[in-house]
Amino acid sequence: MSSAKLDMEKLVALCRRRGFIFQSSEIYGGINGFWDYGPMGVELKKNIKDVWWNDMVRNPPPGPDGQEITMVGVDCSLIMNPRVWEASGHVGGFSDPMIDCKTEGCKGRFRADQLKSTPCPLKPSKCAGEFEKCQLTEPRVFNLMFKTYVGALEDASAVAYLRPETAQGIFANFKNVSDSSRVKLPFGIAQIGKAFRNEINPRNYTFRSREFEQMEIEFFCHPDESMKWYQYWRDVRKNWYSTLGLNSDRVLPREQGKEELAHYSIGTTDIEYMFPFSDEPQELEGVAHRGAYDLTQHMTHSGKDLAYFDELAWQKADKSVYGGDKKKEQAAKQSPPYKFVPHVIEPSAGADRFTLAVLCEAYHEDKVADASGKQEERVVMRFHPRLAPVKAAIFPLVNKDGMPEIAERLYRELKRDFNVQYDDGGAIGRRYRRQDEIGTPYCITIDGDTVCGGSVTIRDRDTLEQRRVQLSDVVGEIRKMVK
DSSP states (O other): OOGGGOOHHHHHHHHHHTTSEEETTGGGTOOTTOEEEOHHHHHHHHHHHHHHIIIIIISOOOOTTSOOOOEEEOOOOSBOOTHHHHHHTHHHHOEEEEEEBOOTTTOOEEEGGGGGGSBOSSSSOOBTTOSTTOOBOOOEEEEOSOEEEOSSOOSGGGEEEBOSOSHHHHHHTHHHHHHHHOOOSSEEEEEEEEEEOOOSSOBTTTTBOSEEEEEEEEEEEOGGGHHHHHHHHHHHHHHHHHHTTOOGGGEEEEEOOTTTSOTTOSEEEEEEEOOTTOSSOEEEEEEEEEETHHHHHHHHHHOOOOOEEOHHHHHHSOGGGGTTOHHHHHHHHTSTTTEEOOEEEEEEEEHHHHHHHHHHHHEEEEEEEOTTSOEEEEEEEOOOTTTOSOOEEEEESSSOTTHHHHHHHHHHHHHTTSOEEEOOSSOHHHHHHHHHHHTOSEEEEEOHHHHHHSEEEEEETTTOOEEEEEGGGHHHHHHHHHO
């Protein structure tokens, strides 16, 4: 079953049945826009974040001229000084015009700019405002930030906000990082963390939620080189998704038109994916050229100098032109090209959205032969091995003749390096199906030949091929196939 034809209800049911995703606070009726990751989901999402950190922060691809990329990480607090959000424009401008429907049985709230594309909750299915009973209000401004209070008193002086994005923590720490790490331009600062937006109409499962996790890079570079780096990150990020199992035909980069760009943006590419719940591709990630906007804003509002001094360029400069005048030298050091506000390229990916895309892409239904040769239906999650929640499962064929002891020893050995499962319950075919539904790429069976000859069977989830490998070679084989 291709992702384009996937029945989302089947995927949601599997995610709940196999412990990928649950409705938050489900025993109390849930809460709209919030989701919990179960045992399989938390492993899948952690693997996604770990692979992103490894591929983008610890081992990023070479730069456009073949140079090594410098990347460091931070982990900033969820609540920051509210002046941060004044400087970023969120306090004054992070709001949407909203329209309410007063119709009994609806009571919906919709974004004014999405009215013609948002389904009306009432039947028959029409867009909001098109049903003859719709009673819509005039648009009203609705701020998307979650407000809270810091300290004992709940007054205006104690107002704070849950961060609506992770980027501003990076900008606020730009000087701290550059001073403490001694990094030289160009360099990137990366962060993985939670953000919160009071979405009016969360929908499409986990795609649009009120609490979500971002995997974000702010890459600082010289203004003269910013377009080169913008193109570099746009291509790197698009290609990364395809290496992890997303069909390249469904990963679609789209350059935003001038009328779509944020006021600070010089250029933005939306990396979109064809989710099965929509006829149009939806955003997985944005790669934005933010220019010098953010650092300049924080310089203005904080009064701190966040400009970058290019020490290497100053060391190479011909200082004889200043005739030994120290005042002229100092003035030159404080001016371009030696001191300037860097431009920023921002690849900002959603960990939850990519997790959902991986789930959609992985879901397949096919038929396989059972022990008697009869064809039976199979649901299988074809995760890329790097992302699979469980890398391997170990089965004793029967619970006697020394097989469980060998299987348990192998399980403990593999467990040191990988998340693996031990399963001795039921027929071997039933155990295969359980592992197929959680996307385990390799199943290892301990049988009579293991006891007598020291070899095991490794079964491939996707091809169903079974091959014999010496017990002593299993750890190395799994390591090679996963990594």
